[in-house]
Amino acid sequence: MKQLCEAHGHIFMDGEDYLTAATLHKNSPVESDIRDHLAAYRERGITWFRDGGDHLGVSLLAAKLAPEYGIRYSTPAFGIHRKGRYGGIVGRGYSDMAQFRTLVTEAVAHGASFIKIMFSGLLEFDRYGHFSCEPLPGDEIRELVSIVHGEGLAVMAHVNGAEPIRAALEAGTDSIEHGYYMDDDCLRLLAESGAVWVPTLAAIKGFDHREGFCDEVVERILAEQQEKLCRAAGLGALIATGSDAGAVAVPHGEGLFTEFRLLEEALGPDWETITDRGNRVLMKKFWK
Ligand SMILES: [Zn+2]
Numbered sequence: 001m002k003q004l005c006e007a008h009g010h011i012f013m014d015g016e017d018y019l020t021a022a023t024l025h026k027n028s029p030v031e032s033d034i035r036d037h038l039a040a041y042r043e044r045g046i047t048w049f050r051d052g053g054d055h056l057g058v059s060l061l062a063a064k065l066a067p068e069y070g071i072r073y074s075t076p077a078f079g080i081h082r083k084g085r086y087g088g089i090v091g092r093g094y095s096d097m098a099q100f101r102t103l104v105t106e107a108v109a110h111g112a113s114f115i116k117i118m119f120s121g122l123l124e125f126d127r128y129g130h131f132s133c134e135p136l137p138g139d140e141i142r143e144l145v146s147i148v149h150g151e152g153l154a155v156m157a158h159v160n161g162a163e164p165i166r167a168a169l170e171a172g173t174d175s176i177e178h179g180y181y182m183d184d185d186c187l188r189l190l191a192e193s194g195a196v197w198v199p200t201l202a203a204i205k206g207f208d209h210r211e212g213f214c215d216e217v218v219e220r221i222l223a224e225q226q227e228k229l230c231r232a233a234g235l236g237a238l239i240a241t242g243s244d245a246g247a248v249a250v251p252h253g254e255g256l257f258t259e260f261r262l263l264e265e266a267l268g269p270d271w272e273t274i275t276d277r278g279n280r281v282l283m284k285k286f287w288k
Pocket residue numbers: 008009010052244
């Protein structure tokens with residue numbers, strides 16, 4: 001039987017407003033809120049969930065509760081970013097490699113099944129091709145991935161922009177999250193490397209026709225991502241189903257079905273066969 005997999009979600013977010021969610025769990029994870037979200041997955045038959053991390057310990061509690069809902073849960077505990085760059089909203093920062101190693105050890109001690117790292121910033125939706133901050137340089141990306149692999153763990157990387165994506169793929173990153181603005185070289189490397197691409201189309205769709213964001217830019221980014229997915233599939237690349245559930249306008253449970261519709265638009269009638277292959281590789285590497 002086909003298993004429904006939310007390959008990228010944040011159980012601590014509410015699909016509406018980040019600050020409200022962060023305030024709710026500020027002192028300690030609120031169990032009833034987590035249970036509501038887990039129930040939304042159970043209702044829709046979603047049995048695999050990979051969290052993108054949070055800085056409040058919410059995903060760690062969710063991982064303990066998930067078996068009650070028939071859900072196989074996998075979490076990095078928190079995401080890791082370089083201090084001063086993007087990532088504080090879902091994790092903790094390092095200033096040097098010694099601190100990075102310490103954070104990896106702590107994540108594992110807390111129950112992480114893999115390590116999530118931020119290699120780049122967020123997309124901007126009023127300026128095509130722009131990001132919220134500079135990406136990490138390629139040599140730093142290589143070092144981070146090699147440290148994590150040295151611990152026998154897989155790397156889930158938040159990364160946008162051709163240059164850092166190329167560096168991430170060359171470094172052997174196991175899953176490319178978002179992965180916007182890939183070029184031909186990235187698509188070829190993706191297919192050759194065996195990394196899994198989680199394009200999170202639903203998260204971009206959430207900004208379409210939204211006050212304060214430019215529809216033209218949002219729609220162009222989404223259409224290009226879909227076109228590149230089609231080419232990636234043609235090259236034999238691995239693609240998985242993850243919506244960035246919990247992010248703005250991506251409700252828990254329902255968000256994955258928006259992702260399915262957008263993947264079908266991009267990949268055609270074979271989308272389920274294609275993503276099933278990617279999901280299976282992800283399941284082997286990211287769930288313990
Ligand atoms: Zn995310």
